[in-house]
């Protein structure tokens with residue numbers, strides 16, 4: 001074991017993969033730290049599994065290299081890499097008991113006999129399945145199988161465990177429980193977890209850092225709060241949580257963003273933005289303040305926008321209001337249920353309202369060349385709010 | 387209606403098992419002709435064990451059957467693994483090609499095998515018999531194993547590799563235990579196919595390597611003897627023994643599942 005604290009657990013350099021003419025992972029560089037809970041988040045088919053399989057060695061990269069703990073492993077076969085994978089199907093050996101499934105790696109790697117039992121018991125204790133040691137996988141529930149798979153993956157104390165959508169097959173309630181369990185176990189065993197998911201909520205709650213992927217490219221790598229509060233692109237903004245996006249251009253004085261049909265809006269324009277350059281404005285629904293248009297005269301906030309309340313949707317913990325702006329774009333505003341929402345109850349549907357936000361909450365993102373189409377569909381298509 | 391179908395079922399049952407019952411009964415018949423039952427005797431069994439030619443043929447068939455079935459099962463396993471697991475180029479072609487020996491009339495296969503052997507200067511004998519029988523049993527074994535393998539989760543072998551197992555250890559600890567019933571089925575199917583084959587054997591057997599079916603067929607000229615009934619009875623008993631052995635171990639597997647809870 002090379003214990004230099006500098007070398008990251010996993011380092012990918014220019015790693016890329018093509019299947020025939022189809023480049024499914026664009027060349028990417030990534031460093032994952034020791035004991036980090038690192039999530040890879042992206043829509044279906046963006047190359048997450050392929051990336052994982054290149055790290056494990058199941059798939060040979062078309063280019064670039066993989067380093068584990070500072071050592072290049074390009075010519076090291078899967079069985080000799082100091083990492084384990086937790087498969088989405090769990091891949092438990094159906095003919096072996098829970099105990100033997102967990103002991104598999106120790107037996108194959110010829111761990112001394114007297115050590116095996118203690119380590120298997122420890123691993124089973126970690127996932128709280130000691131009482132199930134003699135069962136066959138077929139006699140376990142989905143959540144229990146998932147935990148056996150985890151015990152089997154960590155029993156050999158690998159430096160890295162890769163988890164490919166491990167909670168995908170579980171129901172909503174069990175998922176929530178297992179999210180906390182996984183996080184607890186990761187802290188207990190002190191192993192780097194690389195966690196693949198297409199569930200943004202899961203990634204936000206569990207990760208130390210998140211890499212957002214789309215079409216084989218890593219778009220942003222950052223902490224959950226940074227990904228949420230400071231998305232680097234329109235894709236990240238709308239993929240993580242819901243987000244209102246408006247296309248416009250930096251105003252002449254460089255202090256706001258001019259959106260066609262709405263005028264100049266309040267925004268956090270970066271100092272180096274060129275006046276007149278095309279940008280996308282991204283505003284989280286919960287950062288928008290909704291007020292009845294009648295109060296405009298009294299408290300007209302700077303840079304507010306007028307609109308018409310189209311409808312409201314009750315989601316339990318919050319209300320979502322859809323407001324049609326003068327430019328025909330529909331913006332989403334979310335208000336926690338309770339007093340604030342109750343105060344807005346008096347506004348009838350169809351009434352004129354005013355939307356406002358703090359400049360710092362309106363992120364200015366580079367305009368996506370491809371998305372000059374009306375942005376109205378974006379907020380409506382991502383209604384589930386984080 | 388119900389009564390009718392149950393009568394039909396009984397008739398079918400009778401039709402299937404009457405010949406076997408007759409075989410067993412007449413193997414103990416002291417008369418030399420089969421239309422009369424004169425009394426009980428072990429004479430035909432004694433004659434059978436004195437018939438060197440017939441025993442020699444039985445031995446040849448058993449040896450050829452075991453070797454051909456072993457070869458077919460091993461190669462069939464590897465072929466099935468390659469076709470199920472890897473995106474081999476021209477996979478569909480290979481799967482189709484494997485089926486062809488099952489469809490081509492055996493007589494055609496027999497003629498072409500003999501042509502190949504005589505062109506290559508291989509004298510007919512044990513080797514050519516085994517090769518000929520592998521041609522017809524390999525497709526069967528491959529098909530049986532392909533079916534079983536494609537129902538296995540492909541990530542099982544990857545998981546084993548990931549946990550440090552070499553290909554051999556993966557086979558021994560994961561694939562073999564899970565596929566054992568199908569491997570056994572492939573072997574037995576190949577063996578019985580080889581054991582009862584007559585057409586391919588006609589072309590590939592040489593002097594001194596006459597198989598049992600060929601031997602029996604040739605005695606037709608001199609007329610069937612009750613000795614053959616005795617042989618048939620012994621084969622039926624052996625078959626029952628195999629079925630029971632496999633059946634019992636299968637039963638144990640099935641029962642072993644839910645009873646391992648402490």
Ligand SMILES: Nc1ncnc2c1ncn2[C@@H]1O[C@H](COP(=O)(O)OP(=O)(O)OP(=O)(O)O)[C@@H](O)[C@H]1O
Nearest residue numbers: 019022024042043044045046047048049050051198
């Ligand atoms: N062996 C393969 N041969 C050809 N194409 C492949 C192969 N494996 C994956 N692909 C393609 O590569 C792309 C990325 O696949 P991948 O499985 O990595 O996606 P993913 O992000 O894991 O998706 P999901 O969330 O649905 O699991 C897909 O378009 C897929 O069709």
Ligand SMILES: [Mg+2]
Nearest residue numbers: 048049050164
């Ligand atoms: Mg995947």
